[in-house]
Amino acid sequence: MTETEQLDCLALYDRSFVDQLAEATGSKRLEAIGISTLQINVGRLCNQACHHCHVDASPRRTEIMGPEIVARCIDLIENLDEIRTVDLTGGAPEMNPHFRELVTASVRAGKHVIDRCNLTIAEEPGYEWLLDFLAEHRVEVVSSLPHYSAARTDGQRGRGVFEKSISVLKQLNARGYGSDLPLNLVYNPSGLFLSGSQSELERDFREHLSQNYGIVFNSLYCINNMPINRFLDALVRKNKFQQYMETLANAFNPATIEGLMCRNQISVSWDGYLFDCDFNQMLGMPAEIRHIADFDARAFRERRIATANHCYGCTAGAGSSCGGELAG
Numbered sequence: 001m002t003e004t005e006q007l008d009c010l011a012l013y014d015r016s017f018v019d020q021l022a023e024a025t026g027s028k029r030l031e032a033i034g035i036s037t038l039q040i041n042v043g044r045l046c047n048q049a050c051h052h053c054h055v056d057a058s059p060r061r062t063e064i065m066g067p068e069i070v071a072r073c074i075d076l077i078e079n080l081d082e083i084r085t086v087d088l089t090g091g092a093p094e095m096n097p098h099f100r101e102l103v104t105a106s107v108r109a110g111k112h113v114i115d116r117c118n119l120t121i122a123e124e125p126g127y128e129w130l131l132d133f134l135a136e137h138r139v140e141v142v143s144s145l146p147h148y149s150a151a152r153t154d155g156q157r158g159r160g161v162f163e164k165s166i167s168v169l170k171q172l173n174a175r176g177y178g179s180d181l182p183l184n185l186v187y188n189p190s191g192l193f194l195s196g197s198q199s200e201l202e203r204d205f206r207e208h209l210s211q212n213y214g215i216v217f218n219s220l221y222c223i224n225n226m227p228i229n230r231f232l233d234a235l236v237r238k239n240k241f242q243q244y245m246e247t248l249a250n251a252f253n254p255a256t257i258e259g260l261m262c263r264n265q266i267s268v269s270w271d272g273y274l275f276d277c278d279f280n281q282m283l284g285m286p287a288e289i290r291h292i293a294d295f296d297a298r299a300f301r302e303r304r305i306a307t308a309n310h311c312y313g314c315t316a317g318a319g320s321s322c323g324g325e326l327a328g
């Protein structure tokens with residue numbers, strides 16, 4: 001589906017996120033509160049093509065951030081003190097030829113850097129440098145691992161992904177990740193349901209990964225499947241769209257509003273457009289300031305956030321963000 005078709009489809013759901021927001025908060029507007037994170041989507045190229053991917057990434061995608069936009073991002077990183085975290089995502093962010101430049105510039109500017117790493121990229125030829133580089137720059141690694149069972153992980157991400165992921169997790173542990181360096185895993189449900197309790201799932205993951213593979217990690221983040229891109233396509237194809245939206249909307253939790261990631265970040269696309277979050281980026285719903293070339297910190301801090309019915313995905317249950325639960 002195109003971005004417009006996705007937005008039209010989301011609007012077909014018979015309840016409205018904005019109305020539910022107004023009921024809970026007294027306002028139809030979601031306001032920003034700061035800019036502590038710069039999330040950079042460096043491109044849609046990925047070595048995998050997972051079923052649930054909200055970015056629609058794959059080895060065939062050609063969109064990738066070039067040197068001009070990278071330089072503008074580095075300018076923001078160096079000159080906007082309130083940015084404390086630089087969060088690199090994709091696709092597989094490491095496949096962008098400027099990945100190392102972005103990391104070193106961010107570290108030099110004193111920022112905390114996150115690499116949203118799919119793990120398997122480290123097993124691809126040409127990426128032998130990756131794990132040492134990440135450890136040397138003390139980059140936080142956030143890795144998707146849909147489940148501690150091979151069948152569930154491979155079912156969602158492709159055959160052989162679990163085995164490679166386990167191998168890379170062991171290599172990360174050997175470099176101090178999970179103890180001295182931060183290693184966080186991301187779980188998302190494999191069906192039309194919300195994640196279970198983050199603390200219970202974390203305990204299960206810890207037990208299984210430690211007992212069966214000797215792997216340690218810091219935290220598990222539970223993220224709801226967002227009704228956009230491939231997952232939305234699948235919902236529509238299977239005639240499950242209304243059912244899933246109902247699950248999300250029935251679980252609307254006002255306590256998640258305060259911590260929504262869109263309220264405290266800038267999301268930059270590979271071509272320099274600005275968004276309130278990566279999900280809005282995938283739906284082509286721009287922020288009020290549209291391009292990094294026109295960036296103005298004061299105006300961005302005071303902007304109104306663009307919302308639609310996919311926002312039910314972030315506010316359902318204990319909430320969902322790039323850092324997991326919002327109101328556990």
Ligand code: SF4
Pocket residue numbers: 046047048049050052053054055056057058090091092118144157
């Ligand atoms: S590894 Fe991540 S970015 Fe790549 S296809 Fe899978 S979900 Fe998408």
Ligand code: SF4
Pocket residue numbers: 260261262263276277278279280305306307308310311314315
């Ligand atoms: S999808 Fe989530 S993070 Fe993005 S604007 Fe909606 S509530 Fe905020």
